[in-house]
Amino acid sequence: AQSVTQLDSHVSVSEGTPVLLRCNYSSSYSPSLFWYVQHPNKGLQLLLKYTSAATLVKGINGFEAEFKKSETSFHLTKPSAHMSDAAEYFCVVTVEMDSSYKLIFGSGTRLLVRP
Amino acid sequence: DGGITQSPKYLFRKEGQNVTLSCEQNLNHDAMYWYRQDPGQGLRLIYYSQIVNDFQKGDIAEGYSVSREKKESFPLTVTSAQKNPTAFYLCASSPTSGTGANVLTFGAGSRLTVL
Numbered sequence: 404a405q406s407v408t409q410l411d412s413h414v415s416v417s418e419g420t421p422v423l424l425r426c427n428y429s430s431s432y433s434p435s436l437f438w439y440v441q442h443p444n445k446g447l448q449l450l451l452k453y454t455s456a457a458t459l460v461k462g463i464n465g466f467e468a469e470f471k472k473s474e475t476s477f478h479l480t481k482p483s484a485h486m487s488d489a490a491e492y493f494c495v496v497t498v499e500m501d502s503s504y505k506l507i508f509g510s511g512t513r514l515l516v517r518p
Numbered sequence: 519d520g521g522i523t524q525s526p527k528y529l530f531r532k533e534g535q536n537v538t539l540s541c542e543q544n545l546n547h548d549a550m551y552w553y554r555q556d557p558g559q560g561l562r563l564i565y566y567s568q569i570v571n572d573f574q575k576g577d578i579a580e581g582y583s584v585s586r587e588k589k590e591s592f593p594l595t596v597t598s599a600q601k602n603p604t605a606f607y608l609c610a611s612s613p614t615s616g617t618g619a620n621v622l623t624f625g626a627g628s629r630l631t632v633l
Contacts, residue, residue, distance in 0.1 A: 412558070435620060446522075446608055446624030447561075454617075493560060497620055504620050505576075508553075508560035 405430045405498040409509035417517045422466075422481040424512045426494035429475065436477045437495040437506075438468055447493065453477060464488070489516045520545045524609050524625035531596075531603070531632050539594045539628045541609035548614040550592035551622065554578060555606040564607075567592055568614060596630060604632045 410425040428434060435454045439447040451462025458470045468479045477494060494509040522543045531537045543550065549568050553561040563576030567586040581600025586592055592611075596603045606629050610622040 437621070439622075439624075444606075444627065444629070446524075446626045447610075447622070448624070449621060452621060505563065505566075506620065506622065508562075510558065510560045 405434070405496060405507055407494050407496045407507050407509040409492075409494050409512050411512050412510070413513045413515065415515040415517060416484045418486055419483050422479070422484045422488065422514065424479040424492050424494075424514065426477045426479065426509060427475055428477060428494070428496045430496055430498070432499065435497040435504075436468075436470060438462065438466070438477075438479050439493045439495060441491045441493065441511075443490075450479070450492075484514075484516050486516050486518065489514055522609055522611055522623055522625035524607075524628050527626065527628060529628060529630045531630060533632055534598045536595055536597050537630065539596070539607055539609075539630070541592045541594065541625060542590055543592075543609075543611045543623075544590060545611055545623060546589070547611035547623070548589070549612045550586065551610045551612075552576075552582070552584065552592070552594045553608045553610065555608060555627075561608060564594065603630055605630060 406429045408427045437452045438450040440450050441447045450466050451460045453460045453470045461467045466481045491511045491513050493511050496507050498505045525540045551566045552564040562578050564582050565584040567573035573586050583595045608627045609625040612622050
């Protein structure tokens with residue numbers, strides 16, 4: 404069965420230090436993968452998506468993610484954290500369902516940025 | 519600007535009452551979705567619709583109902599049969615073809631509290 408696992412429920416970093424949010428997926432075919440960000444009491448915003456083109460995907464706000472098929476991972480990184488990056492981040496994988504697709508959400512990682 | 523509008527933002531309901539959450543989009547997207555978000559959990563799919571006058575149950579449809587009479591609108595009714603309705607509800611939409619297929623655009627959410 405297809406699934407997605409976010410390995411950390413909380414990550415805390417200092418402002419200006421690198422960010423790593425980990426995501427592993429399980430899929431029986433080549434999936435599409437996404438990262439979304441959610442600020443408190445807001446909807447989700449797309450950060451980036453992987454759809455079988457380049458394995459290193461660049462997103463908004465300096466974030467990027469690398470698709471590693473051998474490790475079934477799609478970790479999200481940023482070289483230098485900013486206070487405004489504090490939010491919850493969701494890794495998402497697509498699942499083929501009948502003639503359409505369904506999105507499976509990870510349980511989320513809350514990023515805390517210390518001054 | 520195109521987007522998704524959810525209303526109301528906050529809603530309080532007494533036990534035994536039905537409530538309807540509104541979702542309107544002006545993105546000309548064919549597909550619309552309703553998700554439920556609980557603390558510490560990822561998003562869970564309630565209902566989705568790929569086309570007007572057609573919709574399918576998601577993973578947690580019990581106690582909910584929807585309609586899709588217009589392309590722009592996908593209201594969700596939380597019925598008295600839903601045993602634990604207090605949650606944050608998110609509406610989303612997406613194209614069903616092209617490079618944007620399966621990329622969700624989210625509304626800002628509606629927070630329902632049962633008193």
